[in-house]
Every structure is written in structure tokens, then in C-alpha cells.
Amino acid sequence: MKFRLLRHRVQQFTVAAALATLTFNIQAAGRDYIYAVGSSTVYPFTTTVAEHFGRATQFPTPKIESTGTGGGMKLFCEGVGTQHPDIENASRRIKQSELDTCRKNGVKDVLEIKIGYDGIVMAHSRKSPSWELTLRQVWLALAKQVPDPQGGEKLIANPYQKWRDIDPSLPDLAIKVYGPPPTSGTRDAFVELAMEGGCKRFDWIKAIKDQDKHRFKTICHTIREDGAYVQAGENDTLIVRKLEADPSSLGIFGFSFLDQNIDLINGASIEKVAPTFENIAEGAYPISRPLFIYVKKAHVGVIPGISQFLDEYTSEKAWGDEGYLSYKGLIPMPRQEREKYRRVARELIPLQSL
Incomplete structure (x- = not known):
């Protein structure tokens, strides 16, 4: 009896998860652009990357909103789905309490990408x-x-x-x-x-x-x-x-x-x-x-262009020593750090702990 009850609950959970994924995929068809929120300091850098990305690819130019890091974290961590942002711009590192809120709301895998210094x-x-x-x-x-x-x-x-x-x-x-x-x-x-x-x-x-x-x-x-x-x-x-x-x-x-x-x-x-x-x-x-962007891994491959946008952001022409972001005031990271976070972006390596 207990085994059947447990199996029933597992099946319910599996069905719920599948429905949530299906709902997200259906909703994604209604949004074909990347949506980012967060820091007013990081805003001009992400906006500049978005403009380059929009001109150089077939994807729509991402929508970037300046909400402040704290306000952006609240929006970012509310859940997975097209009604929620894909990317959070942050002028400080994510707090443990914010990461806990993300995970509680189903945002399980978050990429942390340091973009430079300020x-x-x-x-x-x-x-x-x-x-x-x-x-x-x-x-x-x-x-x-x-x-x-x-x-x-x-x-x-x-x-x-x-x-x-x-x-x-x-x-x-x-x-x-x-x-x-x-x-x-x-x-x-x-x-x-x-x-x-x-x-x-x-x-x-x-x-x-x-x-x-x-x-x-x-x-x-x-x-x-x-x-x-x-x-x-x-x-x-x-x-x-x-x-x-x-x-x-x-x-x-x-x-x-x-x-x-x-x-x-x-x-x-x-x-x-x-x-x-x-x-x-x-x-x-x-x-x-340091300055950061945070990305929902669950949105990659569902919202069109996120992987390509991250490729642009972490390219030498963008965040390198002579990249276009340095002319906007971003202080580039040392080459070794850039390589580390470029790997995070390309291999979609989620943040494990703070």
C-alpha cells in the first residue's frame, strides 16, 4: 500500500514537471527575444552587447531593463518561464538568500558570469x-x-x-x-x-x-x-x-x-x-x-539566441583588453579570468555554491 502511494506521488510529480516544461515550451513560442533586468551600472554594458548582437545576427535585439540589482534579483528568481527574465545584470555577487529563493521557485541552475570590474x-x-x-x-x-x-x-x-x-x-x-x-x-x-x-x-x-x-x-x-x-x-x-x-x-x-x-x-x-x-x-x-550577469540555464535553447548572445558577451571583441566594452568604461578582467568565465558561458556550467 505504501509503495503504491509513493509510486503515485512520484508519477504525480513527474507529470507536473513534464507539464511545466511543456507549458514553458509552448509559452516560449510567444517570446522570441532575450529579456534582461537588473543593475543600472551593468545596464549600459549589456545594452551595448545587445546592440552589437542585434546587428550581427538574425535574432531580435534583446530587451534590457534597468531595475537595480536587488529589484532585478527578485524578478529573476520568481520562476522559470517566458514571463520571467532570462538574464540578471548585477553590480554585486548574488546573495545566498537570493540563490535560495531562486532554487525554491524552480530556478535550479544559474550561470554566474563575471564580466569585468568597476x-x-x-x-x-x-x-x-x-x-x-x-x-x-x-x-x-x-x-x-x-x-x-x-x-x-x-x-x-x-x-x-x-x-x-x-x-x-x-x-x-x-x-x-x-x-x-x-x-x-x-x-x-x-x-x-x-x-x-x-x-x-x-x-x-x-x-x-x-x-x-x-x-x-x-x-x-x-x-x-x-x-x-x-x-x-x-x-x-x-x-x-x-x-x-x-x-x-x-x-x-x-x-x-x-x-x-x-x-x-x-x-x-x-x-x-x-x-x-x-x-x-x-x-x-x-x-x-566585480560586475556579473546571471543566466537561467533552463531558458537556454528555449528562448532563441541566448547561447549566441553569451558568445558575443564573452568574446574578446566585447570584453577583451581592447574590446568595445572597455570604451564604455568596463575594466577588463585578466585573460585567465576571461577564459574561466567564457568556459562557464559556453559549457553552461551552473553555480554550485557561494
């Missing part, structure tokens, strides 16, 4: 003087709570209203920084690299990490909410316009937007290192990060 810049209008900042100063300017300026190992609500309040060498200007929202991978990377990097300059706070990682992260990663940091949405072009309108302010976004708007804005030096292509490629610039 720097996160704190930019300003070319109408204003050059800025030189340290990670410590950046954290003190933007953290919700900071060490009491009077001394002692205690935190208080951020009292700094002007940059000069933090350090007399800094400008006598109100602290006003335009940046991305919590759904953005750029913000995730900024708080991890820049904010935490500055927070660690205080030895007594750094020591908290070994005792209470959650408290340490809360102290170092929480951005103030009193108007000094202004969320400007996922549109980095909007931040560029804000800087033009308010030359006393700073803005946070990826290096590619600085590179594309170099006639209007300049990047602040961080720890005496300017955010240049060469400095980021060499690892000298302190706020740099």
Missing part, C-alpha cells in the same frame, strides 16, 4: 574644486551614528553638518551626497567597501566584529537619514544632472558614468588615488568591485 566614484561637478577624501572621512560624513567627537568609545547621532566639521582641511560646505537606494548593487558595494572601510579605521569599532558581527555591520553600514544623503533612484544620469545643478554636492555611481560624462563631472580622489581606468584595473583604487 570602480564606485564620488563625483562632483567640474564647476567645483577638486576633492580629496579618505574612507574615514566618507564614513564620518554619511554614517547614521559616529564616535562621539568629545572622545570615549561611544556612538552618537551624526552631528556633522559640514565637511569642515569632520576635518578642517575639507571644504566649508554642507554635506550633501546623492546616491542610490537600498535596492541598488552600487549601494551594497559602497557600504561594504567605502563605509565599512572607513569604519574600520576606528580600532574599537573594528574589534566589535569579532564579538558581534550584526552590531558591527549595523554601525558601519547604516547611512544617515537626515537629508545629508539623498536617494536619487536607480537612474545614474539623474545624479549627474543633480551635480550640475548643485556644484557643492557629491554623487555616488559607477566609474562608467564618470567616464561617459567626463566633460561635466570629475571624480574625487580616495586615499590619494584618483578613480581612473588604470588605477581600478591595477587594484590601486580602494572602492572597486
Whole structure:
């Protein structure tokens, strides 16, 4: 009796899986183009590849939407089928919780393809003087709570209203920084690299990490909410316009937007290192990060052109040292890394674990 019941359940599961696959294949006939969502930083790179791909092949030009990394991950991990994206652009690595959600919703095999590197810049209008900042100063300017300026190992609500309040060498200007929202991978990377990097300059706070990682992260990663940091949405072009309108302010976004708007804005030096292509490629610039695309293996061969699109993306003419993406601001990976991720793309090797 138990055996028959088990066999019946297995048959039900097998039939359900077959129906789901059949439904996906039928639906796929209604969508003949690739659909990607995600990071505003990766958006221009994937869009450029899509344009080259559309011109060079018989396939339709892929549809690319800028939703932010976090928002894109939610859409990407909702399930398998033509109503869901094929590709996620990400300005940070996928989180374990997101990978778990993907798998729970049937997105079992996900390809992780690193496409290159990017720097996160704190930019300003070319109408204003050059800025030189340290990670410590950046954290003190933007953290919700900071060490009491009077001394002692205690935190208080951020009292700094002007940059000069933090350090007399800094400008006598109100602290006003335009940046991305919590759904953005750029913000995730900024708080991890820049904010935490500055927070660690205080030895007594750094020591908290070994005792209470959650408290340490809360102290170092929480951005103030009193108007000094202004969320400007996922549109980095909007931040560029804000800087033009308010030359006393700073803005946070990826290096590619600085590179594309170099006639209007300049990047602040961080720890005496300017955010240049060469400095980021060499690892000298302190706020740099890898960029990724994630692909549903289940969609390959069902949605037309995904394999060919990945071939284009991972070609030397696209992401190589002299590839067209480098002229858009993408920092190429070393050749060995490019070969590794090209193999992932061609052999459809799914991500096993983080």
C-alpha cells in the first residue's frame, strides 16, 4: 500500500514537471527575444552587447531593463518561464538568500558570469574644486551614528553638518551626497567597501566584529537619514544632472558614468588615488568591485539566441583588453579570468555554491 502511494506521488510529480516544461515550451513560442533586468551600472554594458548582437545576427535585439540589482534579483528568481527574465545584470555577487529563493521557485541552475570590474566614484561637478577624501572621512560624513567627537568609545547621532566639521582641511560646505537606494548593487558595494572601510579605521569599532558581527555591520553600514544623503533612484544620469545643478554636492555611481560624462563631472580622489581606468584595473583604487550577469540555464535553447548572445558577451571583441566594452568604461578582467568565465558561458556550467 505504501509503495503504491509513493509510486503515485512520484508519477504525480513527474507529470507536473513534464507539464511545466511543456507549458514553458509552448509559452516560449510567444517570446522570441532575450529579456534582461537588473543593475543600472551593468545596464549600459549589456545594452551595448545587445546592440552589437542585434546587428550581427538574425535574432531580435534583446530587451534590457534597468531595475537595480536587488529589484532585478527578485524578478529573476520568481520562476522559470517566458514571463520571467532570462538574464540578471548585477553590480554585486548574488546573495545566498537570493540563490535560495531562486532554487525554491524552480530556478535550479544559474550561470554566474563575471564580466569585468568597476570602480564606485564620488563625483562632483567640474564647476567645483577638486576633492580629496579618505574612507574615514566618507564614513564620518554619511554614517547614521559616529564616535562621539568629545572622545570615549561611544556612538552618537551624526552631528556633522559640514565637511569642515569632520576635518578642517575639507571644504566649508554642507554635506550633501546623492546616491542610490537600498535596492541598488552600487549601494551594497559602497557600504561594504567605502563605509565599512572607513569604519574600520576606528580600532574599537573594528574589534566589535569579532564579538558581534550584526552590531558591527549595523554601525558601519547604516547611512544617515537626515537629508545629508539623498536617494536619487536607480537612474545614474539623474545624479549627474543633480551635480550640475548643485556644484557643492557629491554623487555616488559607477566609474562608467564618470567616464561617459567626463566633460561635466570629475571624480574625487580616495586615499590619494584618483578613480581612473588604470588605477581600478591595477587594484590601486580602494572602492572597486566585480560586475556579473546571471543566466537561467533552463531558458537556454528555449528562448532563441541566448547561447549566441553569451558568445558575443564573452568574446574578446566585447570584453577583451581592447574590446568595445572597455570604451564604455568596463575594466577588463585578466585573460585567465576571461577564459574561466567564457568556459562557464559556453559549457553552461551552473553555480554550485557561494
